Amino acid sequence: MSISAEATGIPRHPLTRASLSAGAVVLAVVVLAPVVWVLSLSLKTPRETLSPGMFPASPQFGNYPTAWVQFGLGQLFLNSGVITVASVALTIVAAMCAAYAFTKVRFRGSETLFSVLLLGVVVPPSALVVPLLIQMRYLGLYDTRLGLTLAYVAFGLPIATLVFRGFFVSIPHEIIEAARLDGCSENRILWRILAPLARGAIATVTILLFLANWNEFILALVLLRDNASFTLPLGINAQLGQYTSAYQLIAAASIIASLPIFAIYLALQGHFERGVTEGALKA
């Protein structure tokens, strides 16, 4: 810790330290201000949302249940939850298998295959929505949660495989050889020996994909049509036109929709920061 602090010159002079502290707190307040403002907005009466006052006279906690019902948040949560959990789980299983093959059961052409897969890290999903929509229609997957789930899996696979491959490379080949000599099947080696060792990598990938898929918008916008299958970002955006003046309800719904991810972040703060960092720096 002291090493890293010194890396950029830990300030020794108390006055320097005090002013840096003050600067950090001021910056934190500036960054938090929009969030506090939205919290305040979510507790206002409709009249107050149009007045110059920053804070509600008396907090309207009833806005939250009202927003829940009016925005149909129950259904949206269910859809987002099912799609996110299913897509993250599928991506991890498939990517671990692929990364295992790319590192421990190499075959002719596996290198080429891997570099093609890396294309997916660069090509943005938004650029592929036209052909994806057509394909989903032909496959009967348009406006289904399964279709969107498969799209998320496809776009998550490159980065997930990359992270798992990086981890598997670091595992000595002798462990695998020994297991093979003992007659262990490849499946057992992967799931009974490597997977428990890869918990850190699994956490990294889970966090990365959970964030990306829970918050994703354009694929959902193009591939879903019926309110019944909408995810949270899509559902909240769709309500916008109908309740343009109900700013306090939009604010309340936005806060409710963000709570799960905040809760997970608070519980796993260190993992989150490490997950996001490792995911990005692997690219």
Added chain:
Amino acid sequence: MSVQSASVPSPISMVRRRERRTTPAIVGIGFVAPTVVIFAGFVAVPIVAVFLTSFTRWTGFDIGAISWIGFQNYADLLRDPIFLRAFAHTLIFTIATTVLLNAAGFGLALLVNTHVPGAHFLKAVLFLPVLLSPVIVGLMWSGLLRGVGGGLNQLLEFAGIIHQPVFWLGDKRFALAAIILATVWQFAGYDMILYYAGLQNVPHNLLEAAELDGAGYGRKLRHVVIPSLYHVMSVVVLLNVIGGLRIFDIVYVMTRGGPNRSSEVLATYMYEQGFQLNAMGIASAIAVIIVLLAVVASALRIRILRHVD
């Protein structure tokens, strides 16, 4: 290698041979099959398809109604003033957010890395917006920048700077800048976290050597810290650039490209062409341009990194 193992049966080659026998290629292919099928189906095939359809005139979803028109869509786009504006806005947005995010991210990482009281609170606070959906960030900032009852106007009126509400998002001078501001607010913490991770790997002995040579803070930063961050920097810049080129959701939520196209970007224009005007050919051509820009950016990064190393 095969010649060597045939003449001298070293232990290593025996292990290799046994491995080859117990794990035939078919096993490897079996393991990659799910990934290959899903990736091919929903990423690789669409990439090829979008290139092909960009050379066609195609309105609606009927595949029978496609006609091959060569480079006509691209030629049309080059003469389309709205496309050219969207292109320019995308470049402005990408450059502005990349520069601002890197400056903010690096500066904030240095501040957090001093570990003064409050630094870790700042780190946690900065990371909160990263967790939010861009849709929700867009809604938040739409509210903050609203004319009547918007947070920024409330603040400016309170401070006596303005007396009439300013309709920030309805003003074509401010719309794109407002989206840039919201994006920088959301992702400054992301860049900070990456630079912070990079700072933990600055070689300590180099810093000590520089200190012994009497180097001050600025010189250490310039000659030791920044050079050892080149790799991290290249990753962060590339991620910001790719993120900028594909920007869609926050623009769609905040302005829909308006007012009067003043915040139109490539992805929002593509969406309008494809899904509101049913011009799939034109939309595909715009998509191809986005893909090519992203590929060029990552190729450039590889070249520059090689040059630096």
